[in-house]
Amino acid sequence: DSGVTQTPKHLITATGQRVTLRCSPRSGDLSVYWYQQSLDQGLQFLIQYYNGEERAKGNILERFSAQQFPDLHSELNLSSLELGDSALYFCASSAQQGARNTEAFFGQGTRLTVV
Amino acid sequence: DAKTTQPNSMESNEEEPVHLPCNHSTISGTDYIHWYRQLPSQGPEYVIHGLTSNVNNRMASLAIAEDRKSSTLILHRATLRDAAVYYCILRRDSNFGNEKLTFGTGTRLTIIP
Numbered sequence: 001d002s003g004v005t006q007t008p009k010h011l012i013t014a015t016g017q018r019v020t021l022r023c024s025p026r027s028g029d030l031s032v033y034w035y036q037q038s039l040d041q042g043l044q045f046l047i048q049y050y051n052g053e054e055r056a057k058g059n060i061l062e063r064f065s066a067q068q069f070p071d072l073h074s075e076l077n078l079s080s081l082e083l084g085d086s087a088l089y090f091c092a093s094s095a096q097q098g099a100r101n102t103e104a105f106f107g108q109g110t111r112l113t114v115v
Numbered sequence: 116d117a118k119t120t121q122p123n124s125m126e127s128n129e130e131e132p133v134h135l136p137c138n139h140s141t142i143s144g145t146d147y148i149h150w151y152r153q154l155p156s157q158g159p160e161y162v163i164h165g166l167t168s169n170v171n172n173r174m175a176s177l178a179i180a181e182d183r184k185s186s187t188l189i190l191h192r193a194t195l196r197d198a199a200v201y202y203c204i205l206r207r208d209s210n211f212g213n214e215k216l217t218f219g220t221g222t223r224l225t226i227i228p
Contacts, residue, residue: 109158
């Protein structure tokens with residue numbers, strides 16, 4: 001158990017809909033990272049938050065947004081869903097900014113299926 | 116992002132040592148070398164990391180070349196549970212938000228019983 005909790009584990013929704021994925025980081029971890037893993041793209045970095053503020057952005061679509069709340073949990077919002085958004089979405093947390101000398105801990109992921 | 120190069124796949128016999136290579140010729144002096152693995156249907160899992168010296172932990176050993184342009188992850192006695200995709204990643208300085216983990220395609224390790 002990594003200590004990172006993601007909910008829900010599975011989500012099936014229709015095209016055009018909006019969903020919210022939730023991540024609770026390990027206790028005390030201030031950084032949260034979101035990744036998307038699809039069959040043809042591998043693990044793609046989406047966005048990072050540190051202590052409530054956006055820290056880095058990757059290949060995140062404009063239809064996607066995220067935030068980190070004062071209790072440090074994070075939510076990834078996906079809207080106007082398309083079939084191609086079907087993927088595993090992982091959240092990771094690590095202890096602090098400047099964390100190149102520490103490990104990141106990943107949740108078990110949310111499997112999103114858009115039909 | 117600094118690039119790493121790994122073989123697409125490797126096979127090893129159960130209970131034998133496994134050496135997983137990684138090339139990172141553009142590594143900078145402050146980059147840490149991280150290894151993660153992803154078992155089927157699971158999130159990535161931290162294995163080990165290092166800067167210059169060789170490192171050991173309960174899961175594996177990391178051998179880093181003297182010029183730091185390559186490294187090798189060593190699983191001392193592979194089990195079937197070690198079958199996974201192994202990723203070698205350079206983790207950079209936190210300035211400009213660069214400490215994110217950038218995953219390549221990794222090495223798919225198959226363990227033969």
